[in-house]
Amino acid sequence: MARSRIERDDAYKIAEKIGAEVQRAGKHARATLRMDGRLVLTFGIRHGPNSGHGHLCGANGDLKMNEANVVALARCTMTKEQYFDLLREKGVLPSPTPPSGPKDQKPSS
């Protein structure tokens, strides 16, 4: 069995990359991501000498994607925008509302 490749530093890098706020929560820490004032995602950051972060990976993991993608997000091959697109596909983030057209505009002749 392989240990999780995700370490505490990776979790902090992800928090910084996606703009999540990190706060101490008991023995560990919690990252919270807000968009337009709305809390959209939280994830736990383990503190400890050999802190694997397998809980971030998988469908029920905090970041809602597989370990390879979590590594890619932490180590720069996946951009923040790519991650947010993935979260939208999974229904974790709301889809962006299309810009509405000008109201009461008369069709040009």
Added chain:
Amino acid sequence: MNLVGTSSKVSSPVPQWPGTLHYDTNDVGSPNVVTYATFNSYNSDSGPYAWLVLLTLDSADYQLRQPIFVGLKEKADDEYIATFAEAELSRSGDTPEEALAWLKSSIVELYELFKGEDQLGPLPQRQLRVLEQYIGKKPHRAR
């Protein structure tokens, strides 16, 4: 702890799931955790898998309205992942006890966090709906 090699033993009068193997909870370390388990044969890459039933949150302020079924995966010798799938929530630890303790405290922390927010995205909304089914405030005792 070896999740696969634990001996069979019924340790609590909780209803038995069909096809599962009961075994002693003492290996998990908490008297408030009842362990059911079987090897997850369809996902052998991810290691042994056990089902647990949490009967308490070990919280001063909150109690469970109903038991929580938790999956416990042995990712490596020193990494265990506890998952409350219905709430889409996982936590890890060097031991099963650590993973479960963090999961329990996270259940309470996230419940309080979500309840205190004015606006929640789709995922926290779903998680709060589930958490509300499972946890509630303990009644205050009159002096």
